[in-house]
Amino acid sequence: MGKKSARPTFGNKEITIVNNAVAMAEELVSNHFKMSASQWLRPKYDVETLTDLTDEEIVDGPFAQIIRYEGKLKGGVLGSSAYDFYKICIQDHAILSTLRMHPEMALSPFALYVVTHELVHIVRFSRFLQNFKASDNEKLDEERRVHAITHDILIPVNIQGLDAVLDFYSTWRPPLDGLKTIP
Template sequence: MANAGCFTEGHLNLVSDALFVAEESVCDFYRLSGSAWANYRFELRTLADLSPREVTDRALAQVVRLRQPAHQRRLRARDFYRICLQDHNLLNLVERQEAKGIFLPLLIYVLTHELVHVVRFYQFQHLFDAFEGQRETEEKRVHSLTSEMLGKLKMPKMDQVIDLYQEHGYAL
């Protein structure tokens, strides 16, 4: 039995498609090669695979920083990031009348937005551990960058998604 509010197999296929578009958009914008993701270590998880501390009702997704411990061949620990999609919040948003038919563009937007955070953390353009005011400023900056990247896509409803995010912020 599937968890309530979790993505179905069909949703997960769209997540995969959206991640491909998001990675390509971020690579193009930052002029990264396709293999550059090896240097920007992240993983993507959906609600069914999140721990309770990774679940929130306040966002469509969030990035958490994790640490891979040192081992024989690597002398120091290594940070990586987990993008935690909040299936329940994404599905609730799409069910609302104002958001009908925007699931794929919404996923592309959310994943691109979170990947921009990951790149900015690795490039030290923004620190993961920031004060509340700095986080709000960073969210506005990342939205601006994400909108610039995705505004060029020829995808139905992407403008609606960007406008929806602009209007409601990360509390969609």
């Protein structure tokens, strides 16, 4: 029996909400980093929820994780045809559990935060602003940077319930004490 069987998954209504959050997050992140449509296609990625994840892509704790795969252009045999392909693995069970414990938060703004956060990571990886295989300390510093950027992207957005989500993540936004705040 796989890891999925014991975990709650999003239903059709929640999948629609997550899809809307993905579309909005893509636009917000694209605007923040001043990326054109063609630039946005360069960091190839996909977003999947628990029902579409393999057992290896399921984790306990985080609300999402990014896994980097190597893609190859069709018919490409040279190393230059390889590219990084990122998969945002949404952990339905972790999100649903947290929403049950925090009734002040709703799925729509929470999913928007989670997806925006992961897309910021992907942009930073694809622009070589952060190494995907960083040390634990570097990863922690990067998490703080990405939470700060995510907050900056979302603070002007007027969506009901977003304030509660931003408050939920406030401990990740202490002063960056000497951390380089690269956009």
